[in-house]
Amino acid sequence: MNWLDSTVHRALVEAVLVGALGGVVGVFVIARRLPFFTMALTHATFPGIVVAALLGVNLYLGGGLFGLLVVAAVLVFGRGRGQDFTTATGIALSGGFALGVVLVSAQDGFTKDLAAYTVGDVLAVGTGDLVATTAVAAGVLLLLALVGKELLLAAFDPVGAAALGLPTVLLDFALLAVVEVTVVATVPALGTILAVALIVGPAATARLLTDRLAPLFPLAAAIGVACALAGVWVSTQWNVATGASIALFVGLVFGAVFLGTAVRGRVRRAAAVRA
Amino acid sequence: MSERAPTLVLDRASVAYGDVPVLEELDGVVHEGEAVALIGPNGAGKSTLIKALLGLVPVVRGRIEVLGRPPAQARRDVAYVPQADTLDPDFPVSVEQVVMMGRYRRIGWLRRPSAADRAEVADALERVGLAGRARDRFGTLSGGQRQRVLLARAIAAKPRMLLLDEPFNGVDAVSQHALLEAIGSLKAQGASVVVSTHDLAIAHLACDEVCLLNRHQFGFGPTGDVLTPERLRATYGGHALELRGDRVIVTQT
Numbered sequence: 449m450n451w452l453d454s455t456v457h458r459a460l461v462e463a464v465l466v467g468a469l470g471g472v473v474g475v476f477v478i479a480r481r482l483p484f485f486t487m488a489l490t491h492a493t494f495p496g497i498v499v500a501a502l503l504g505v506n507l508y509l510g511g512g513l514f515g516l517l518v519v520a521a522v523l524v525f526g527r528g529r530g531q532d533f534t535t536a537t538g539i540a541l542s543g544g545f546a547l548g549v550v551l552v553s554a555q556d557g558f559t560k561d562l563a564a565y566t567v568g569d570v571l572a573v574g575t576g577d578l579v580a581t582t583a584v585a586a587g588v589l590l591l592l593a594l595v596g597k598e599l600l601l602a603a604f605d606p607v608g609a610a611a612l613g614l615p616t617v618l619l620d621f622a623l624l625a626v627v628e629v630t631v632v633a634t635v636p637a638l639g640t641i642l643a644v645a646l647i648v649g650p651a652a653t654a655r656l657l658t659d660r661l662a663p664l665f666p667l668a669a670a671i672g673v674a675c676a677l678a679g680v681w682v683s684t685q686w687n688v689a690t691g692a693s694i695a696l697f698v699g700l701v702f703g704a705v706f707l708g709t710a711v712r713g714r715v716r717r718a719a720a721v722r723a
Numbered sequence: 724m725s726e727r728a729p730t731l732v733l734d735r736a737s738v739a740y741g742d743v744p745v746l747e748e749l750d751g752v753v754h755e756g757e758a759v760a761l762i763g764p765n766g767a768g769k770s771t772l773i774k775a776l777l778g779l780v781p782v783v784r785g786r787i788e789v790l791g792r793p794p795a796q797a798r799r800d801v802a803y804v805p806q807a808d809t810l811d812p813d814f815p816v817s818v819e820q821v822v823m824m825g826r827y828r829r830i831g832w833l834r835r836p837s838a839a840d841r842a843e844v845a846d847a848l849e850r851v852g853l854a855g856r857a858r859d860r861f862g863t864l865s866g867g868q869r870q871r872v873l874l875a876r877a878i879a880a881k882p883r884m885l886l887l888d889e890p891f892n893g894v895d896a897v898s899q900h901a902l903l904e905a906i907g908s909l910k911a912q913g914a915s916v917v918v919s920t921h922d923l924a925i926a927h928l929a930c931d932e933v934c935l936l937n938r939h940q941f942g943f944g945p946t947g948d949v950l951t952p953e954r955l956r957a958t959y960g961g962h963a964l965e966l967r968g969d970r971v972i973v974t975q976t
Contacts, residue, residue: 479814594833601824604814608876611777611803611886612828613795659860661815 452575456684459570459637461578463676463694466634466646469585471672472592473630474651475664476623480603483648485522485624488537489631490643492518492544497565497640498551507565508580508632511640515628518544523621568639568691570680577636584633588626599623600661637676638691646672649698656702656709675701727754730884730915731776733943735785738768738775744783745771751934751943758906758916760926760946763936764959769919772936773886776917777803790883797884799828802877804887807869812862818872819844819857825879847875850908852901867898874905885909887918891925903929923950 451457477486493511500510518540525536592599602609602619610616627647634643650672654664679694731753738746746768753759761769774780775787778795789797802825825847826840836844848854851871853864861869870890877885890902906916906929920926926933926946933949935941941958942949 475815481811597824597827597830597835598832600816600820601827604816604821605805605810605824607774607779607805607809608803608824610779611798611801612824613798614827655815659815659863660817661820664815 452578455571456680458573458575458578459680459684459690460677462570462573462581462637463680464673465578465581465585466637467650467672467674467676468669469581469588469630469672470634470643470646471650471654471668471670472665473588473626474647474649474672475654475661475668476599476603477627477647478651478655479661480623482624482627483644483652484534485537486627486631486647487644488522488541488544489515489518489628490635490640491541491548493628493632493635494545494548494566494640495551497635498548502551502555508577508635511635512629512632514544515632516625519621519624519628523617523624565635566639566641567689568635568637568642570637570676570690570694571683573636581633581636584629588630591622591626595619595622638694642691642695645695645698646676649695649702650675653698653702653705656705671701672698727756729754730757730790731759731917732786732788734787736775736782736787737784738771738780738787739783740771740780745780745938746775746936747939748785749787749934749936749940749943751932751940753915753917753932755915756910756913757932758910758918758930759932759934760930761917761919761934761936762921762923762926762950762958763941767937767958769936770888773803773888773917773919776884776886777801800883802880802882802885804870804873804877804885804890806889806892807866807873808893810861810869810873812869814862816861817857818848818853818859818861818864821861821872822847822857822875822879825876828880843879843881844875847879848872850878851875851905865895865898867894867902870894871898871901871905874902878905878909882909882914884915884917887916889919889921891920891922899925923955926950 477483493515496511496514497507500507522533522536522540525539526533598614598619599622602614602616606616630647631643634646638646651668653671654668657667658664675697676694678697680690682688683690683693729752733749733751736749737744761772763769771780775782776789776794778793778798787794790800822844823836823840826836826843830836830840845854848857851874853868853871853875856864856868861872864872874890891899894902910916918930927950930946932944933946934943935949935954935958937958942954
């Protein structure tokens with residue numbers, strides 16, 4: 449019997465993959481202040497999944513393609529007169545999710561099936577999901593390794609990047625597309641609504657622990673993996689929702705580290721005052 | 724001066740964002756090793772002119788030539804220094820990582836910095852007096868120090884032309900001195916410098932020429948000739964006050 453034939457084993461592998469992927473991509477999401485955009489993407493991919501289900505094609509392909517459309521729309525609208533990126537993102541979030549809900553409500557007997565995609569179920573992932581997540585993780589890591597320094601510059605100083613002659617629109621699109629495929633790859637495990645937890649939480653937690661860019665990536669990945677594994681373990685032990693368990697762990701770890709670093713900061717300041 | 728090669732030529736140049744004209748009818752020439760100060764009130768179009776020199780805002784009429792080429796084709800030899808406070812101080816990036824960004828163009832896509840690049844970064848930080856802060860996070864430095872880091876980034880790019888957008892705003896005296904020293908040594912090496920500033924004293928100190936701007940050009944030429952009370956009053960409208968006949972205070976910048 450293949451090791452991956454076990455539901456729990458598949459869940460553990462998926463947890464490791466999405467935890468690491470979300471952590472690494474999250475470093476850029478936090479540095480570029482894109483958590484709201486990520487949140488919007490998780491909702492805006494929803495209609496793509498519904499349409500794919502109606503057409504009987506691969507759900508993640510549907511979600512992924514629709515998400516790319518949303519990314520392009522946000523980039524175009526955000527450049528319009530008197531608009532900004534956050535406004536365009538807000539419209540994409542509500543508009544996309546509303547379209548998904550309308551599509552679902554028009555289909556009797558469909559609702560229950562699709563509920564799984566709003567909250568996810570890592571215990572239900574198949575080998576195909578694992579292959580897809582592995583491919584996304586490999587592609588994202590390769591892209592970050594190849595153009596990481598250009599993405600860094602475009603994120604830190606967009607005008608400076610343009611002044612160097614870098615194609616900033618293309619780099620923006622690449623980064624948003626990376627976030628988008630990460631969201632889509634995370635959806636089977638956490639669902640469209642909770643996927644944002646693994647992308648924003650571990651990187652935000654790591655950011656509390658270090659100011660340096662290089663250690664942020666492994667640290668965020670490790671926190672993501674640990675939270676995902678802990679979530680799977682809790683949900684199999686007590687038979688509670690897996691995606692929600694993972695998201696809860698992410699929140700708890702962030703809260704604990706936040707309190708810990710705040711207390712440590714106070715102790716240090718007090719010591720500095722005494723000295 | 725006249726035997727030096729011209730590095731910047733403005734020839735009846737007008738610059739516009741889309742269909743909104745920002746600057747009209749600019750004329751002037753800057754040569755190798757010269758510095759020109761862009762002076763004018765907020766909204767005068769100083770930053771827009773700098774962006775036009777980078778080829779990021781289009782020239783709609785007339786001509787701008789940078790190092791003998793259209794601006795967008797000269798970027799390889801031009802370094803841009805933004806205002807430090809336009810950059811996110813929380814960004815997890817170290818001082819040496821910021822300076823290394825000046826080398827990206829030479830390093831090229833898909834490649835990593837070499838030992839020679841790291842040596843250039845160390846040298847550039849030395850020249851702005853921040854060699855000891857290389858490993859610190861960018862955002863932990865003072866405003867003036869961050870501005871020096873951004874100048875070091877430009878120095879590391881080995882530019883023939885340096886564009887600085889309000890580098891002296893809110894900068895302490897030590898950093899102002901360090902910035903002026905570094906700009907002076909770049910000029911001595913033959914680089915041209917374009918610097919926008921509100922500070923007339925600094926324009927006198929650091930620059931050979933002045934371009935007075937407020938949507939139109941109110942003067943372009945040697946600092947002593949152009950920075951006259953009459954021209955400043957014309958540039959700043961009602962916000963320039965005269966003191967004792969020959970000095971001018973700009974009350975709103």
